[in-house]
Amino acid sequence: MAVNTELFKGTLQTIILKMLSENEKMYGYEITQRVKLITQGELILKEGALYPALHKMEAEGLLETSTEIVDNRLRKYYSLSKDGGKAVASKLEEAKAFISQLELLLKLKPSY
Amino acid sequence: MAVNTELFKGTLQTIILKMLSENEKMYGYEITQRVKLITQGELILKEGALYPALHKMEAEGLLETSTEIVDNRLRKYYSLSKDGGKAVASKLEEAKAFISQLELLLKLKPSY
DNA sequence: TTATATATATAAATTTCTTATGTATATAGG
DNA sequence: CCTATATACATAAGAAATTTATATATATAA
Numbered sequence: 001m002a003v004n005t006e007l008f009k010g011t012l013q014t015i016i017l018k019m020l021s022e023n024e025k026m027y028g029y030e031i032t033q034r035v036k037l038i039t040q041g042e043l044i045l046k047e048g049a050l051y052p053a054l055h056k057m058e059a060e061g062l063l064e065t066s067t068e069i070v071d072n073r074l075r076k077y078y079s080l081s082k083d084g085g086k087a088v089a090s091k092l093e094e095a096k097a098f099i100s101q102l103e104l105l106l107k108l109k110p111s112y
Numbered sequence: 113m114a115v116n117t118e119l120f121k122g123t124l125q126t127i128i129l130k131m132l133s134e135n136e137k138m139y140g141y142e143i144t145q146r147v148k149l150i151t152q153g154e155l156i157l158k159e160g161a162l163y164p165a166l167h168k169m170e171a172e173g174l175l176e177t178s179t180e181i182v183d184n185r186l187r188k189y190y191s192l193s194k195d196g197g198k199a200v201a202s203k204l205e206e207a208k209a210f211i212s213q214l215e216l217l218l219k220l221k222p223s224y
Numbered sequence: 225t226t227a228t229a230t231a232t233a234t235a236a237a238t239t240t241c242t243t244a245t246g247t248a249t250a251t252a253g254g
Numbered sequence: 255c256c257t258a259t260a261t262a263c264a265t266a267a268g269a270a271a272t273t274t275a276t277a278t279a280t281a282t283a284a
Contacts, residue, residue: 007210009121009240009271015217022219029231039213049272051233073231073280095218098119099211101151105127106207107134121240121271141262161241163264185249185262 008043012053014091017062017080021088025066025077028054054078062087120155124165126203129174129192133200137178137189140166166190174199 019034020026026034028050035045057063062084066077080088103109131146132138138146140162147157169175174196180187192200215221 006122006239006272007207008214010118011214012271015214018218027231028233029229033230035217038216042209043213043217046273047232048234048274053271055233071230071281075231092218092220094119095214096220097154099214099220101155102120102123102127102207102211104150105147105155106130106204108204108208108211118241118270124240139262140264141260145261158242159263160243160265164240167264183250183261187262 011095012045012049013057013062014095016053016057016078017084017088017091020063020078020080020084025079027075027077029075057084123207124157124161125169125174126207128165128169128190129196129200129203132175132190132192132196137191139187139189141187169196 015035016031019031028047032045032047032050035043054063058065058078061081063078064081064084066079068075068077127147128143131143140159144157144159144162147155166175170177170190173193175190176193176196178189178191180189
């Protein structure tokens with residue numbers, strides 16, 4: 001993941017969980033396109049990063065899958081499992097705390 | 113680095129550069145203590161992460177070193193090289209962009 | 225027919241970090 | 255005196271996440 005930065009390491013699971021909390025189900029390619037769209041092309045989520053992450057999260061019980069054939073091509077849809085749904089909030093809290101601490105360390109926020 | 117998160121991967125170099133841009137020179141142990149202080153103990157910068165990072169940055173020409181003996185113990189001070197000084201601003205811009213994009217993806221900021 | 229988009233997958237290599245260990249001095253407390 | 259903790263640096267082994275490269279296959283636009 002990333003164009004020009006190595007900063008996004010560790011954030012991928014959280015991004016996937018958040019997206020799936022807002023969408024009933026999504027397939028891998030769709031997620032890559034959504035990331036591209038939202039970040040206006042700044043961030044390219046590579047397949048080599050995404051698919052192993054999805055597989056791992058499924059193995060961990062955070063995601064569930066269902067396959068469909070659309071236009072004669074396979075689509076593997078992912079959705080949140082019960083555990084995955086429970087994990088969303090805490091992962092987002094962690095991300096918020098992470099951003100706050102990073103802003104503190106880099107003094108990106110004015111401290112009045 | 114980190115208590116409870118793997119999120120800080122990739123941010124260490126930027127944190128070091130920023131700290132050294134605000135301090136003429138710092139030594140490794142001092143940096144770990146500063147991080148602990150600023151984040152109120154939330155973040156523990158491990159020696160196993162810090163020292164290799166410092167060595168790498170020195171090898172890359174971003175940092176320069178000088179050693180002193182204080183209280184009969186060795187201190188290896190690091191300071192920004194010319195290249196290191198030039199890298200600070202761009203690394204901070206990258207970090208800002210990273211935070212913005214992450215906030216967009218996780219919808220952490222309200223979008224009016 | 226050729227390039228691009230759609231769609232998934234995995235192996236090899238790289239990077240970064242954690243965990244563990246090693247060395248050595250100083251100091252506070254019992 | 256002895257022991258734990260703090261100060262101070264360093265590195266090796268292993269784990270985890272990502273990049274790069276490759277593979278397969280269909281659809282579509284030029």
